[in-house]
Amino acid sequence: MEKIIVRKSLGLNGNIRVDGSKNAILPILAATLLTDEECIIHDVPYLEDVQVMCKLLESLGANVEKTENTLKISVKNIKTCEAPYELISKMRASFLVMGPLLARCNSAKVYMPGGCAIGTRPIDLHLKGFKYLGAEVKSESGYVNAVTEKLTGNDIYLDFPSVGATENIIMAASLAVGETILENAAEEPEIVDLANFLNSMGANIIGAGTKTIRIKGVNKLHKTEHTIIPDRIEAGTYMVLAAATGGNVTIENVVSSHLQPVIAKLREAGAIVEEYDDKIKVVSNGNIKPVDIKTLPYPGFPTDMQAQFMAMLAIAEGTSIIHETIFENRFMHASELSRMGANVKIEGSSAILKGSSKLSGAKVKATDLRAGAALIIEGLIADGETEITEVYHIKRGYANIIEKLQNIGANIHYEE
Numbered sequence: 302m303e304k305i306i307v308r309k310s311l312g313l314n315g316n317i318r319v320d321g322s323k324n325a326i327l328p329i330l331a332a333t334l335l336t337d338e339e340c341i342i343h344d345v346p347y348l349e350d351v352q353v354m355c356k357l358l359e360s361l362g363a364n365v366e367k368t369e370n371t372l373k374i375s376v377k378n379i380k381t382c383e384a385p386y387e388l389i390s391k392m393r394a395s396f397l398v399m400g401p402l403l404a405r406c407n408s409a410k411v412y413m414p415g416g417c418a419i420g421t422r423p424i425d426l427h428l429k430g431f432k433y434l435g436a437e438v439k440s441e442s443g444y445v446n447a448v449t450e451k452l453t454g455n456d457i458y459l460d461f462p463s464v465g466a467t468e469n470i471i472m473a474a475s476l477a478v479g480e481t482i483l484e485n486a487a488e489e490p491e492i493v494d495l496a497n498f499l500n501s502m503g504a505n506i507i508g509a510g511t512k513t514i515r516i517k518g519v520n521k522l523h524k525t526e527h528t529i530i531p532d533r534i535e536a537g538t539y540m541v542l543a544a545a546t547g548g549n550v551t552i553e554n555v556v557s558s559h560l561q562p563v564i565a566k567l568r569e570a571g572a573i574v575e576e577y578d579d580k581i582k583v584v585s586n587g588n589i590k591p592v593d594i595k596t597l598p599y600p601g602f603p604t605d606m607q608a609q610f611m612a613m614l615a616i617a618e619g620t621s622i623i624h625e626t627i628f629e630n631r632f633m634h635a636s637e638l639s640r641m642g643a644n645v646k647i648e649g650s651s652a653i654l655k656g657s658s659k660l661s662g663a664k665v666k667a668t669d670l671r672a673g674a675a676l677i678i679e680g681l682i683a684d685g686e687t688e689i690t691e692v693y694h695i696k697r698g699y700a701n702i703i704e705k706l707q708n709i710g711a712n713i714h715y716e717e
């Protein structure tokens with residue numbers, strides 16, 4: 302069983318380049334199903350999730366060509382409108398093929414992506430969107446079946462600004478007849494990247510990045526070439542890691558406007574954060590001040606950075622409170638961090654952290670992707686050695702993380 306071994310490594314120093322965004326490329330890969338022409342995608346992060354999505358596209362009829370950091374995808378013909386269980390069940394984002402399949406073939410059968418360690422993660426808002434666009438949607442045992450004569454634009458209000466539902470609806474509405482107005486849409490930068498990708502294929506989408514998105518359906522989408530935005534969560538993870546270890550690290554290939562809540566909270570915690578055009582430098586003496594955090598939809602503080610901050614705040618001089626409002630079960634990392642000496646108590650959707658400077662390495666388990674990142678951060682500031690298992694979670698979202706951290710002086714490696 303593969304493990305990550307981490308030893309205390311303070312004062313990390315150097316540069317790290319961030320890859321293209323996982324959460325941007327996954328919907329964009331799904332969107333390639335909307336055209337029979339070739340899509341070329343640059344700055345591709347070769348993550349486990351990207352490999353799964355490519356396999357899923359291939360199972361539906363895509364021809365996928367990989368070269369260094371670039372993917373060429375053509376889906377001349379859709380072979381089947383049924384997305385297989387084995388691939389859909391591997392990750393949540395696989396459900397994003399439903400909107401494109403429905404738009405291109407007028408029918409789709411997709412297995413439920415299911416819940417996961419961070420919450421139940423229902424898909425009701427995606428399905429509500431398809432129904433409003435004129436599809437007949439049936440949830441059968443374990444899968445969703447949807448058919449339509451032709452999708453038709455409509456006004457859709459999302460009860461919650463779900464990232465995935467916004468993406469699925471935008472993709473489906475792009476080839477619908479007439480206009481769709483999506484209210485209370487998610488505003489994440491990854492939504493903007495998807496809309497830019499679709500517009501470059503000939504779609505007519507305005508308002509992405511705001512709460513109201515207008516999509517005028519077009520008859521056909523065509524070939525395109527697109528570069529994925531930098532991964533703000535990967536960047537944020539390295540920023541926290543630099544602050545927690547008392548480092549001096551420059552993170553390259555970042556859009557600092559995507560990281561404002563993370564920057565603000567790091568500054569409150571005592572780190573110096575300098576913003577440049579496409580770089581951010583984090584300098585810290587390792588003395589962390591307590592801060593309170595509340596996760597919120599963008600532009601609020603991202604839930605995907607909550608675990609990493611918890612790891613850092615474990616050594617703060619005082620009490621911090623973290624309130625998780627997006628997922629109902631996203632504190633699985635708390636008990637793993639406690640094994641290393643973090644003083645954290647969970648009360649409903651809040652975690653109360655009493656800073657403790659005494660952390661020591663332990664055998665711990667990555668319960669999900671960001672939990673895994675948090676354990677790496679904790680391992681770098683804890684005395685002795687930390688052994689992290691279930692590292693496949695970490696590989697879902699961080700390409701070459703071990704090499705990147707070794708390059709800035711971290712004592713970390715894989716072990717079989």
Ligand SMILES: CC(=O)N[C@H]1[C@@H](OP(=O)(O)OP(=O)(O)OC[C@H]2O[C@@H](n3ccc(=O)[nH]c3=O)[C@H](O)[C@@H]2O)O[C@H](CO)[C@@H](O)[C@@H]1O
Nearest residue numbers: 324394422423424425426427462463464465466605627628
């Ligand atoms: C691949 C990808 O982009 N993943 C991101 C995406 O996930 P994802 O798109 O799954 O997240 P959503 O924004 O949809 O989910 C947010 C909340 O809405 C709920 N919900 C969602 C859909 C639905 O139909 N019904 C419903 O109740 C979810 O259970 C959750 O509690 O946004 C999350 C919130 O920023 C991030 O943590 C994930 O990293």
Ligand SMILES: C=C(OP(=O)(O)O)C(=O)O
Nearest residue numbers: 392393394605670671698
């Ligand atoms: C929760 C995450 O991703 P996903 O939605 O792909 O599970 C994440 O990136 O932290």
